[in-house]
Amino acid sequence: MAENMKKTSPAGGDSEIKPLGKHLGNVIKDIRQQHGLTIAEVAERANISRGMLSKIENGLVSTSLDTLEQLANSLGVTISRLFQGYNQPTGGAQLVKKGQGMEVVRRGTRNGHTYHLLAYDQGPKKLFEPFLITLEDPGEEFPSFEHSGTEFLYMLEGELGYRVGEEVYMLEPGDALTFRGEIPHRPEYHAKLPIRFLAIIHYDTEEPIDHD
Structure with missing residues (x-):
């Protein structure tokens, strides 16, 4: 893929974290733990540092879609699985507020x-x-x-x-x-x-x- 999510990580860590980043981090962490994999193992498979993976899982940074695809492959899931359930209430609708795309x-x-x-x-x-x-x-x-x-x-x-x-x-x-x-x-x-x-x-x- 030749597309990236623009970085929105706060300089000091006190700014509001983007909901999408938190969602992706939680899903990646949950799948990793379900498979009994360590951060080091997944990071090596995805060709990223352990520190970067830890930040992604904690929603502290955004990352490229290429990296998300590598993470999905390393976890044995599709990239769409990482987005599954994001911003989807019980009514089945997805709301993206102005400026939040x-x-x-x-x-x-x-x-x-x-x-x-x-x-x-x-x-x-x-x-x-x-x-x-x-x-x-x-x-x-x-x-x-x-x-x-x-x-x-x-x-x-x-x-x-x-x-x-x-x-x-x-x-x-x-x-x-x-x-x-x-x-x-x-x-x-x-x-x-x-x-x-x-x-x-x-x-x-x-x-x-x-x-x-």
């Missing part, structure tokens, strides 16, 4: 280009991913992206020229654009900054590949 970094991402993941899959299959995307760098250039499934864009703020295949579509607030993910696509040019839009990817398969 997990910030991730993807291939081609630079300064002024952020993704906030607005929901986290909790089952064995990744069915969809909703992102709030912000573009603020007028000079940023983007590679073309291709992925499985269908993508839906909804413009919230600004104006953006978005290329899908050979066509470039001008998107303004309130506009929606839907296309097949395997068609090469990318933001083509910024017409009016700042730009914010929703990007929702619905997957047809269990294993999506890198996308924008």
